[in-house]
Amino acid sequence: MSSHTKHRKERVGTVDYDTQIREVRCQLVDQLKVLDLQLEQKTQQLQDMTDYLRRRGEIENEYARSLERLAERFTLKIKRKDPGNHSVSQVWVALLSQTRQESRDHCRLGESCSNLLVQPIIHCLEYTQRLAKKSKDLCSQLQDGLLKVTTELQTAWRTYFQYHSEFVCAEGKLREAEKQEEKQKQSNSKKLERLIEKKQIKVQEIQLKCSKARNDYLLNLAAANSSMNKYFLQDISTLIDCADVGYHLTLGRVMQAYLSRRVVAQQKVSTGLEQIQEAVSELDQGRDRDVLLQEHYSTFSMPLRFPYQPHEGDRISEVSIESETRCEMETRFKQIQTRMKAVTQESEEAHTSMSAARSSLLEGISDDDLESNSGSSPPQEGSNENLSLRSNGTRRRANLQEIENLYFTRVKEFLVGSSLESKLQAKHDLLKEAVEKEASNERKPR
Amino acid sequence: MSSHTKHRKERVGTVDYDTQIREVRCQLVDQLKVLDLQLEQKTQQLQDMTDYLRRRGEIENEYARSLERLAERFTLKIKRKDPGNHSVSQVWVALLSQTRQESRDHCRLGESCSNLLVQPIIHCLEYTQRLAKKSKDLCSQLQDGLLKVTTELQTAWRTYFQYHSEFVCAEGKLREAEKQEEKQKQSNSKKLERLIEKKQIKVQEIQLKCSKARNDYLLNLAAANSSMNKYFLQDISTLIDCADVGYHLTLGRVMQAYLSRRVVAQQKVSTGLEQIQEAVSELDQGRDRDVLLQEHYSTFSMPLRFPYQPHEGDRISEVSIESETRCEMETRFKQIQTRMKAVTQESEEAHTSMSAARSSLLEGISDDDLESNSGSSPPQEGSNENLSLRSNGTRRRANLQEIENLYFTRVKEFLVGSSLESKLQAKHDLLKEAVEKEASNERKPR
Structure with missing residues (x-):
């Protein structure tokens, strides 16, 4: 009580x-x-x-x-x-x-x-x-x-x-x-x-x-x-x-x-x-790209291979080496081989550079501050800070555009290089086959 | 791919x-x-x-x-x-x-x-x-x-x-x-x-x-x-x-x-x-009541006991039994004793009734439906249901007032009864003391 x-x-x-x-x-x-x-x-x-x-x-x-x-x-x-x-x-x-x-x-x-x-x-x-x-x-x-x-x-x-x-x-x-x-x-x-x-x-x-x-x-x-x-x-x-x-x-x-x-x-x-x-955790750039390609199937699907269209009566459908062209063909093969080696190396380097540029681009993109720390600083300082943050932001964005340009330069280098590589590779393979066949024919008694 | x-x-x-x-x-x-x-x-x-x-x-x-x-x-x-x-x-x-x-x-x-x-x-x-x-x-x-x-x-x-x-x-x-x-x-x-x-x-x-x-x-x-x-x-x-x-x-x-x-x-x-x-879990009616009493301390504090104020020169301060009043006093004591027994029983019963009335009052008060089950019934039935709920509500509230009246009748019975009991108890105790003292005096040789 x-x-x-x-x-x-x-x-x-x-x-x-x-x-x-x-x-x-x-x-x-x-x-x-x-x-x-x-x-x-x-x-x-x-x-x-x-x-x-x-x-x-x-x-x-x-x-x-x-x-x-x-x-x-x-x-x-x-x-x-x-x-x-x-x-x-x-x-x-x-x-x-x-x-x-x-x-x-x-x-x-x-x-x-x-x-x-x-x-x-x-x-x-x-x-x-x-x-x-x-x-x-x-x-x-x-x-x-x-x-x-x-x-x-x-x-x-x-x-x-x-x-x-x-x-x-x-x-x-x-x-x-x-x-x-x-x-x-x-x-x-x-x-x-x-x-x-x-x-x-x-x-x-x-x-x-x-x-x-x-x-x-x-x-x-x-x-x-x-x-x-x-x-x-x-x-x-x-x-x-x-x-x-x-x-x-x-x-x-x-x-x-x-x-x-x-x-x-x-x-x-x-x-x-x-x-x-x-x-959010299932956000997937690769999957979205594939979905896009699938959605526009007829636009992105591989066209037919270009077929070999021989002239009437021509029964030869392979690269042929005559005795007269043998030397020339071998020279050409070697040139392609040499060129390919160089191009392959270049495009490998281009790929590495491209990846690096991509990383720094992603880094630049992620630079946006998503943490609100305004609460921890007094308001007066805060306004100065905001100002400096903003000018930082402008500088950062200008910088980002440079990175973007660099990135696309690298992408172009890589794509052009690797396209050249694939063309050379195709020619190289055909020539190699022909040259090797010719060589084996030579070893055989005619 | x-x-x-x-x-x-x-x-x-x-x-x-x-x-x-x-x-x-x-x-x-x-x-x-x-x-x-x-x-x-x-x-x-x-x-x-x-x-x-x-x-x-x-x-x-x-x-x-x-x-x-x-x-x-x-x-x-x-x-x-x-x-x-x-x-x-x-x-x-x-x-x-x-x-x-x-x-x-x-x-x-x-x-x-x-x-x-x-x-x-x-x-x-x-x-x-x-x-x-x-x-x-x-x-x-x-x-x-x-x-x-x-x-x-x-x-x-x-x-x-x-x-x-x-x-x-x-x-x-x-x-x-x-x-x-x-x-x-x-x-x-x-x-x-x-x-x-x-x-x-x-x-x-x-x-x-x-x-x-x-x-x-x-x-x-x-x-x-x-x-x-x-x-x-x-x-x-x-x-x-x-x-x-x-x-x-x-x-x-x-x-x-x-x-x-x-x-x-x-x-x-x-x-x-x-x-x-x-x-919410610390909601406490009793504590709030005590806080209220404390807040208005001077209003609710016990006043001084009424002191015994004897007339000048009177040295007696207890109930005294003379030979002439002995019989009368004993009769009075017995009457009070009998009355008290009855009153005590009554006020105990009143207390039980009061508690029961309080419980049913609390029950009536808790009758308000706090669960929204409108979602589980179709809207058309829902409106009828609401109507019947509302008339139920009116009946319930009328009923509640009856319970309130009953409760306060019981509270009054209990409080009045127990007040009487406490008065009788005080008188009873004084008389008992006096009667017992007188009886022991009688046993002693004068």
Whole structure:
């Protein structure tokens, strides 16, 4: 039990009951005011909660509508023309689909906030008013009972005071009479004796009455203190509890429902993000290129080989070496061989250079800063930093174009070189075959 | 390698080179168109992505601003008056603080979308144009090279055709001359012999030329086919790859950055929701009541006990039993004892009834449906259901008021009963003490 139940520091000296009861009355009146204040606060809290949920509902709905419109705008485009099976399109589709899912989730949350979650709070507002009123009425009744007990205490105390005064007075008179009797021992003692006897009876009578009154006072005093104890230590708490019935329960339930909706939405977002992540990790330039080639099959498919078309009656379909051309052919073969060796080496080198250029191009492209570190630097420095970053960016982009040019120079070198190589290779192979055949023919006796 | 590289089904019969080369030319022109188309698609994709991110940034910023305003509205209220240490206020504070956190997270996401994430895509748009142009130029150059090879093939083929025709013609003439020689064996054979000899030399000459031309044609044919192979099987892929450099990389990086921001925000939301959850699970009606009592300490603290105030000179401060009142007091004690037993039992019963009434009140209060099951029922039925739910709701609320009344009747019974009990108990205890003292005095010899 909290410290409010401790007795207030005993004041020096005693206070009469009137003053004490007047103070209690003030406390009791204040208590009713606090009950009113508490109702006001709870009403405000519930009203705030309702406002929050309603406004939050609107905000969620607006957000959901915006996301919906955003997703719809691009989805229509996709529908107009099939995005195909490109991995980039798959990422895009996943992003839009997650956006739509998010829109639906926020829409659902918005609906919940605006309707389902607000209802119990509105009900709570209603019964909280009723319970508070009932609780306050009951509090007043108990206070009346308490005040009645204190009135009884005062009455009993006054009665006791009166009887005891009378007793003191009667006893005083008896003592007076007894003193007088002693002084006037001689004369008319008979009369005095009777008087004293009468007074003694009266004193006894009053003493009995006084004793009864004191007992009554003591019992009422105990009852009053016990009632005060009970009211302050138990009843007030019980009454506040009665007024609070359902308040915590309802707020707890509504918050719990809000939280569980949020948690479900969170899980859906996580799933959606994972799906995007999956699509992103499947981004594949090579696959997309093959898909493109496949999509334009007739444009990119290998045409027919050029066939050998001999002139009518010509039965020779191979490179032929006559004795007259043998020397010339062998020379030509050797020249091609030499040239090919050089060209092959060149195009290998070109390939290496091309790869290197490609790497540095990719590096240059990845140079865009995607980490926001603006938060870690003070804003004033930040603006300078931004400026220098921007000029860095311009320099970087100029630099990038140089790298691009270099890259394409290398690509051209490689492609032209390797094309030459493939032509030479084809000629070389044919000549080699012919030369070797000729050589073997020569070894055979003709 | 994908199936586009397979040779097209060999057509029946041979096609002359002109037709075949004309078809290849068409393919080559189409390829350049596809490259343009691909650039267009990539540009569109990047443009869409930029639009998405920019608009998403705006949406996130709007949402963040709305949440910020929502939180601010109630936070100002809290600042105006301290919410105190009530558990309900703690939930409220947690909810507002999570709302602010969410606002900041969405603001940050919005900023990222609008600036940091869009930048690389804008750069990508720029270099994608440049790379595509370069790639297309290079493609044209390679195509020119390819066409040159086919022209060489045609030239070589024509030369071979010409020489072979000449050879056939010369050989024909030689055969003619030889036939003639046989017919005219007798006359001027010398002249004819010389003519034949001349023709033979010419045939040999032409045959050699023809052989050279055929060899040249065969070599050019091989070179042309090899060039075609290389161009269609490798170069085109390489050129598309060159045009695509950085496209997948950049989209991947941007998406990855977007995802990582979302994941971080998700974690923050989870943490925030956990904090609300914690506050909700600490909702405590009893503690809030004690806090209220503590906050209004002077109003709810126990006043001083009413002291015993004896009349001047009265030294008795206990219930006293005289011989004259003994019988009366004992009777009174027994009456109180009997009454107390009854009252105690009554208030115990009242307490049980009160608890039961409280339980059914809480049950009635928890009757609000917080589960949205509208999704599982078709809309038409749903509206009927809503109607019946609403009338159910009205009935339930009327019912709830009855339960409230019953509850407060029970509370009143309990509080009034237990107050009476506590008064009786106090009196009973005093009387018991006095009666027992009197009894023990009696046993002692006076």
